[in-house]
Each structure stands twice: as C-alpha cells, then as structure tokens.
Amino acid sequence: MASWQAAALSRVIALQIKRKPTSRADEAHIVRQARQKLGHMPGYVLPPIPDGLHIRPVAFATLDGDAARGEWLTWKTDYPTATVLYVHGGGYVTCSPQTHRPITVTLATLLRGRVFALDYRLAPEHRFPAALDDAVAAYRWLVETQGVSPNRLIIAGDSAGGGLTVSTLVRLRELGVPLPAGAVLYSPWTDLAGTGDTLETNTERDVMFYGAGIRLAGRIYAGDTPPDHPLVSPLYADLRGLPPLLVFASSSEVLLDDARRLATRAGEAGVSVALHIEADLPHVWPLFCRLIPEGRRTLAQTAAFVRRVINQVPPPASLWSESCHDNRIASRAIVASH
Template sequence: MSLQGRLICWFLRRRFLPATREPIDVARVRAQTAKRVWLPPVPKGWQLREQYRVAGAPDAANAPLSGEWIVREGGAPRTILYLHGGGYYFCSPKTHRAIAFGLATRAEADLFSLDYRLAPEHPFPAALDDALAAYRRLLADGAPAQSLVIAGDSAGGGLALATLVALRDAGDPLPAGAVLYSPWTDLAATGASIHENDGRDPMFCGDVFARIAPLYLGTASATDPYASPLYADLHGLPPLFMLAGSTETLLDDTRRVAQRARAAGVSVACGIERDLPHVWPIYAPFMPEARRALDDSADFVKRVTTADDSARSQRSVHGQMGPGSDAQSNAQRAAQSSATSIPS
C-alpha cells in the first residue's frame, strides 16, 4: 500500500471507526458530512451543471433528473449514471465528485450523479424508484442503452445492482455494464466478513450495518431482492466490474455477488485489493491506488460500451440543464472530507 493509503487508513481508524460504534444520529451525520466535504476542481474542458430539487416542491416536479452533470465540452460518446453511497441516508452527488470527475474524464463519458431521495424520510423503494426513473429519462433523452453504464459505491453500488435487476424484470433495455465499488448488497448483514473483518476494517465496526439497514428498509424485508440484490436472480445482467478491499467488513457483499453472478452466466471482473479501505476510489487524485482503480474502471466502461460518436442528442439535453458551477479545491482537507463516519 502507498504511503498515502497508509495515512488515510490511519486517519480513518482514529477518526471515523469509533463513530461507527455510536448510536446513529441522522441529523448529526448529515451536518458533519456537509462541513467536511471537499470539492475538487472541475476538470479543464468539462462543465459541471447542477440541477437539484427545489425545497418544498412536489417530488413529481423535480423528478427524475435531480443531481449533477459533469459533461465534456461538445459532448462525450458515452454516458454514466452514478449512484452515490451514504448508507441510503446521507451524502450527495457533491460528496462524491472526486469519483464522478475522475471516472467521467477517464472514461470519456458524460456522467450524471443522481440526487436520489434519502431515508428515513423516504424509505425503500424511493431510492430505487428514483434510479429507475433517471435511467429511463436518460434513454428517453437520447442516450443509447449500449453506450450507457450504471455505477455506484457502497449503498449506491447495491442500488446500482438492484436497478439492473429491476430493469431486467420490467423488460427495459439494459445498460452496457455496471461499475460497483464496495457495494452494500446484503442489508440482512449475513456475510462472514462482517465478523471476520471486525477490527481489521479501518473505517467500520461490523455491527453498524445491521443498525443502519432499518433506516432504509422501513417495513420491507432485508432479503427483498430489490433492496438486497444479493438475493436476486442475477441471470441476464450485463457485465459487472467490482472492487472491494480485503479487510472490509462488507467484503462478502462483493464476493458473494460475484460468485452468484458468474454462476448465472454473467461476465464479472472482480478485484479484491489488499488492505485498501472502503470505496478507496473516492481518494483520487491523492492516492495512487484510487487513480489506478479509476483507470481500470474507465477501461471497463470503454470496453463494454458502443460509442455514440454523434453525441448530438446528449449535447442538446445537457444544454438545457441550467448554469454550471465550478467547484473550489482544498487538498489539505481531502482525506477528512472524502471519508464519512458512517457507512456509505
């Protein structure tokens, strides 16, 4: 592991791991995350366009594309729908710009990061409904399914996989593939790594996921395949690219999905990286392992997609998204703000 990676793990173990042993306070976690967030600069030749929900407006008036676009000037030949992590109850597209910017530019893809509704105010299946509506809107606005990839991290990774399953079950055109970083796929928390890696994971104690899951589940079963896609029939899904760290308490949420997907005939590239923390691509551009993970992810995206070289429909859609907003950088706060104190 790089020196940067060791320092980040040291920081997480001292600053964030203890917080996961405390009772869940939704308001406090959201407030602390908002204070810590570090915003990377918008890459040269790209534009950031924000289009968030209007407070107090009906959900129907804001749906389905609430969030942020990072778009290449002149349009890009492929599109990524990104679903951020945050345990389904906090974080936002803003907290995950380091991944969104890094993945979009490397994959030469316009990327939409969805601001899906959060629990507990909006329990399951609100986030899934939002992800499905956003994907269908992207198709309706001219992004071909074969040039589109769904990606996500942690809770967003589980949501991305659940979205694939729901799209397949509904008979929708499926995207070309999916990128899943440390996905949370089992809200029943039955993986052996929950216990085996408790104390080894620099970020989370093992029992925190069982305490957080009810916030999202509400009255739903923890084994509902649309909430916990580990329990879904995975046949017929597009290729998957998955990454997880060897010491993560959520490691088995990745390993078991990879095994079951392969058994169902799905093409799976699954990397288990030694000692790396939960969703380490978020530490780009400061951590070499994060940059390599984004490089590999982009190679996968380019390999599975069919480029839409005209990109004209995408450009016309993006041009209606409203004024852009350049983010400001502060590298000294990167390690603290990129991480979160409760699972993402």
C-alpha cells in the first residue's frame, strides 16, 4: 500500500498534470503542454545541494564534431566509488538535467560518487536518432576521454530516458564498445508503438497520463521512423549480451507493461534483470524523493545495486523473491540469472 504522503502527492499530480487528449491535439499543442507542465520542477521538489557536492555544466564534442551538453555532479572524494550516466525522461520533448536533480543529487550523495546528467537534444526540433546519438556520444566521451572505466560505470534513466538507456546499450553493443556494469530504469517507456495492455487498463488509475496521450507522444520522437524500430522502441530489440538491469514500475501507471515486457524479454535473452513493481505510485516516483518515503527507498535500492554490480557481487540465486511492505501489497522482484 502506498504511503499517505504518496497518496496525497498523487492527488496533487492528477489535478495539476493529467489531461485527456482531444482529437484536436496536434503535435505543437502536445509539445507546448508538456513543456509547460513538466519542463520546470517546483522548488519544494528540488533538493538542497549538500556541501560536499559540486555541480558544473559541461560541453563536449560528439563524434560528428557537434557540441553536446550536460552537467557533472561530483561528490568531493579522493576516489569516486562509481559513475552514473543519467538520461532524463520527459517524453523526448521536455525536461533537462536540472528538472531531474532530485534523482541525480541523491544518487551522487548516496554513492559518494559522480553523476553525469546528459542534456540530449529534444524532439520535435531533433527527432530520432538525435537523442540516441547524444547518449552514445556521452558514454563514449566518458569512457574514452574522461577516464571512466566501463566496469565502474552505470547508465540510468526514467520514462523516455529509461527506454533511451536500453537503446543506448543496444547501440553500444552493435558498435563493439565495452558495455557498462549495469543499468537502472525507472518507469521506462520502451514501446513507442503503444501496444501494452496497461495503456488501456491503467488509463484511469494513472495519475499523470492517459494511454492515448502516450501513443500520440510516441510519433513526435519517432518522426518518419517506424515506432517499433528496435532503437526507437527497445522492447523489440535483441537484448542479448546486455549488462544487469534493475527496473522499477508502478502497478497503476500506463507504462507498466512497457517495464514488465522488457523484463521478460531481457530474462529470455539471458540478461540478469530485476523488476520491482510498487503499488499505486506516480510515474517516476523517485523524482519526489523529498516528499515520499518510496522515492527515498527506491534510490537507496538503486545505490545498493550500483555498489553490487561495480564490485561484481553475484545476484541472488532465487529466480523469484517477494518482499511485502504490509500484509496486503507485495513488491515483486523478478530475477533472471545468466
């Protein structure tokens, strides 16, 4: 059962954000509305910056010679325990490293490490594969010019950024680039073709989105590319050889099936994957870690996963484990081992 704080937050989100799409909702309207509602995080959600954490903007050159941007969040330490490449969500059309500081600041602090938050190009001004190209370039920049070892590097992302994280792993594998130690996905959007059942069954329960709106948004990023292209929608990609995945989703969100089906396909491909389904939380609830205990717990689980995979501690032997937060609601974890 969700905490009272999460229940209250869900009511606020539903009032402020959720709007049913209309037949007149063209691309420009969808983008404008998304940027108005999601492009700025309220001050009470943003975390204070700890004294030991330094944040600085960075520009780097892509393989094409263009400039890409992001921000480093570095904990003051002699030897960072881990580096996280963070890829924010926002439907590929909005948000930024600044909107996602609740996650990146908290991860850098918990890990006493470094987070590089990528500011990738957004649609519709820059459609597929611009965001993917930027994410691949950022990873290669970290490894090839910043001295980050792949076995101490994690990629993480939420929503669109969660899908983009998986697409980045697939593209890196195709290019023969050494893969990171693992990846973390919060409420990932992995099927821009919009075939998941929960786009319908959870359309009223989800406090942020309607399923029909998700389908409309997918076309904006894909452009002329088929939405089931495996690098647009990594649900349809060959997932063999990917590093361990930690996936989170809410039981009430419309993208639940995007996470569940990805975890199933990854497990079938021999990937070590853990799927945690939390009860009745808003989409990408770690963004609200200052307000709800579930957000803080999920980020603590993320930090534990990062420490495990960079230290190459083997995953649990059990294929199935369940941990109940109370006697009625279970958070289910699926673990498929190599």
